[in-house]
Amino acid sequence: MNPNSRIIIVGAGIIGSAIAFQLTRRHRNVTVVEGSQPGSGATLASYAWINSRDKEPRQYHDLNRRSLDMWPRFARDLNADIGLRWGGEMRWTATEDGAADLLDQAERLRSWGYPVIEMSRDHARAMEPGVVMEPFTSAVYCGIEGHVDTQRVVRTCLNLAQQAGADVITNDPVTAITTEPSAEGKSAATAITLASGKELPCDVLVLAAGYETTGLAAMAGIEFPQTTSPGATVVTEPLSPIFRNVVCMHTPRDLPEPLMNVRQFADGSVMVHGGTHKGSVGDTSDDDAEKLIGEVANFIPLLGTAKVKQIRRGMRPMPEDGFPVIGFADSVPNLYFAVMHSGVTLAPLTGEFAALEILDSAQIDLLEPYRIARFSG
Ligand SMILES: Cc1cc2nc3c(=O)[nH]c(=O)nc-3n(C[C@H](O)[C@H](O)[C@H](O)COP(=O)(O)OP(=O)(O)OC[C@H]3O[C@@H](n4cnc5c(N)ncnc54)[C@H](O)[C@@H]3O)c2cc1C
Structure with missing residues (x-):
């Protein structure tokens, strides 16, 4: 040029x-x-989760995987603190059908070279003792995922x-x-x-x-x-660390909505994303945000005392x-x-x-x- x-x-x-x-x-x-x-x-x-998890078909998975693997180099080139946190994502299921789906997906992803591994109940709990995984039928963990500010x-x-x-x-x-x-x-x-x-x-x-x-x-x-896909995330005031090993957690996909995703920034504030790609809890009212934090506290009790700092709303490019x-x-x-x-x-x-x-x-x-x-x- x-x-x-x-x-x-x-x-x-x-x-x-x-x-x-x-x-x-x-x-x-x-x-x-x-x-x-x-x-x-x-x-x-x-929610800024860096992943290639629910990306199908294979070609689209590979595109996301390639970019995921480019993140460390991108961060190095930026040469600044961009709040990049690695440590992986864990999720679990509450029903037998949910477990079958989750473990099927994990097997497919492993066959694509994507390291989603199955965790026993004891192992999952030992890894994240602050998370209440009840009821529990299966869990998986993928250690190569992260998130960023x-x-x-x-x-x-x-x-x-x-x-x-x-x-x-x-x-x-x-x-x-x-x-x-x-x-x-x-x-x-x-x-x-x-x-x-x-x-x-x-x-x-x-x-x-x-x-x-x-x-x-x-x-x-x-x-x-x-x-049209409106989305929202809720950010709390800083809390002490909510996870011991992972950096992202998804609540069971096989329970009735909302589906909740949780991550914690380096300053201790926690971001909760609740909803689906059709819309998020917290899209319309501030009461929704309090409700969302209340619901996620059922799984992560430390969030029971969390105060909402900010609700972030945006339209997903889709x-x-x-x-x-x-x-x-x-x-x-x-x-x-x-x-x-x-x-x-x-x-x-x-x-x-x-x-x-x-x-x-x-x-x-x-x-x-x-x-x-x-x-x-
Ligand atoms: C709730 C939620 C959760 C998400 N979770 C994840 C996730 O976990 N992982 C992931 O990878 N992605 C996630 N995404 C998607 C991801 O955030 C978006 O794909 C990404 O931020 C898109 O960035 P962008 O720069 O294309 O768009 P935007 O961030 O929307 O930026 C577009 C910019 O264009 C500007 N603009 C618009 N019109 C004009 C105009 N006429 N003139 C000049 N400027 C204009 C806007 O002001 C805006 O700043 C999520 C999105 C949402 C909303």
Whole structure:
């Protein structure tokens, strides 16, 4: 790519920030435009579990696994305290049917080389004595998973990008994308307009605006269907350590909803995510948050005294078929999409692969199933 080419990234969540970081390691002319505050979208609300657990088919599992394995290098390159915690995830079941499903999945994942191991009741309890696993029919543990403080990741990526010459514009959303006809009946994105009235010309435009990308894509004449998936997480005031070995815990999937996921930040505050991908407990009211903490305290009694510090709400980026959209659009070949759920797990891979595709014109075969062309042009 010509060193003077102007690359604009719309959206400073974890995905736009990771792409900005990777691009600016090799290219100076990068502008990040954020409509609100960096990291304030899905990235803020995220449970931020780095994993490749419930990812099927195999090809999608492998994509997540590869990115999971890239996290330590990404963290090393960022060279800052980003609150990355490794130690694995444990979950257990309460019914015989639930145990059969969990152990089947664990066997399948092991056959893919993903180390989910079965735990006996005694072993699980000895590993996490502070968790009440009753009733208990089975448990599994996967030691290669972790979680991260997404706000720190975003801040660090953008700081490093700025130090390398990038401009970061905040609180100024993109309101229009200008396109012009180009060769072979296609078009090119030539500029964006911001709410402030500013117009910024571009040679490459990256849309990493999460759920809002659908509206931005329409401005360039591209259909991008997404499922509406509101999500929320509840963060407590700091507590003493709730786990002895693991860093993430999921309550039984075979009990009636809510399904609860729990992790603890380095400062002792605990994040609880309760719900499903169709919606989360805590989406709408603050009472829900207290209720959620009360329910999770049935499993982790230390949470019984927890005070809610913050409720984080956001719209999950969720392409209609549930899989990522990464890559250039056929009909607007200088428009690059980077929109996905599991964007925390996938951030290192997306940042690195997007830089290769944008700066080196690489066409990464692992990304072929995830092009926007499957929906549009
Ligand atoms: C409750 C919840 C739990 C989750 N749990 C996990 C998990 O455990 N593991 C995992 O890997 N993933 C998880 N995810 C998904 C993950 O958080 C997201 O995939 C990831 O944060 C997406 O990042 P992003 O940068 O693409 O989007 P966002 O963080 O939404 O960022 C998009 C940015 O674009 C900006 N923007 C929007 N419109 C415009 C505009 N017109 N102009 C300029 N800027 C604009 C927004 O302000 C926002 O800052 C979870 C998500 C939620 C909500």
